[in-house]
Amino acid sequence: MSDDSGIANGTRYGITEAAHHGDERTTLLGVLQRQRDLVAWKLGGTTDQVLNSAATPSGMSLHGLVRHLTNVERSWLRGVFAGQRDLCYDWTEEDPEAEWRVAADTTMTDLLAGYAEESRRCDAVVTAAPSLDVTSASRDVSMRWILLHLVEETARHLGHLDLLRERADGSTGEEPTT
Numbered sequence: 001m002s003d004d005s006g007i008a009n010g011t012r013y014g015i016t017e018a019a020h021h022g023d024e025r026t027t028l029l030g031v032l033q034r035q036r037d038l039v040a041w042k043l044g045g046t047t048d049q050v051l052n053s054a055a056t057p058s059g060m061s062l063h064g065l066v067r068h069l070t071n072v073e074r075s076w077l078r079g080v081f082a083g084q085r086d087l088c089y090d091w092t093e094e095d096p097e098a099e100w101r102v103a104a105d106t107t108m109t110d111l112l113a114g115y116a117e118e119s120r121r122c123d124a125v126v127t128a129a130p131s132l133d134v135t136s137a138s139r140d141v142s143m144r145w146i147l148l149h150l151v152e153e154t155a156r157h158l159g160h161l162d163l164l165r166e167r168a169d170g171s172t173g174e175e176p177t178t
Contacts, residue, residue, distance in 0.1 A: 009033065013176040015041060025132055028147045029123060035154035036119055039069065040112050041176055042161045046169055048107050054168035062164050064100040065157050066111040070118045071099050072153055076146050077122035081129070083137030 009030035010017050015037045018030025043051065043062060055061040071089050078084045090099035102111070132144035141149075165171050 011037075013041075013178065015175055024144070025126065028132075028144070028151070029126060032147060032151050032154065033119075035151060035158055036069075036115070038158055038175060039066065039115070039154065039161060042158065042165055043108050043112065046171070050169050051108055051165075052104070054164045056164075059097075059100055060160060060164070061100070061102065062161060062168070063102040063106060063108060063111055065161055065164075066108065066115055067099050067102055069154060069157060070111070070115045073115075073122045073150060074118050076150060077125045080138050080141070081136040081143060081146055082125045 009019050009026065016030055016033040018034055019027050043066065048063075051062045055064075067090055071091065074087055075089065079087050092098060126143065126147065129143045132142060132147070134143050135141065136143070136146065162172070
């Protein structure tokens with residue numbers, strides 16, 4: 001675990017604590033990983049039945065949010081930045097909202113495992129980039145911009161997860177304390 005002068009990312013209660021000092025790439029990846037870890041923590045300790053009990057009127061659900069976050073990382077880092085082709089997404093041009101509709105038999109455990117695996121693949125793309133200033137393969141944005149956007153996107157949806165989880169079973173909290 002890093003202390004206030006830590007150079008490397010550490011963990012506390014299974015949640016990444018981003019480097020407080022050090023290079024920008026390490027810090028940005030640490031902040032993004034912290035948000036990812038909080039997503040997994042926020043969704044643990046209960047059943048799929050409980051998690052499926054809460055959704056917004058528009059259909060946003062806890063399961064759908066995790067699938068969305070998985071698709072977003074794949075799209076921005078592997079698709080837009082690295083230019084990888086033939087990637088699979090849970091939406092189509094005909095149905096851009098399909099990723100939000102998750103089959104009832106899809107478990108949160110499976111969704112979180114898929115999210116973690118996609119995050120590892122995406123981190124490899126970030127690590128392989130020669131610098132954060134490199135422009136993506138298909139849009140006029142840098143790796144730095146993409147990472148900041150992913151932190152923003154993940155944190156924004158973590159707020160949605162907070163509200164939906166509280167609605168599902170009353171569970172609240174910003175991070176684990178034990």
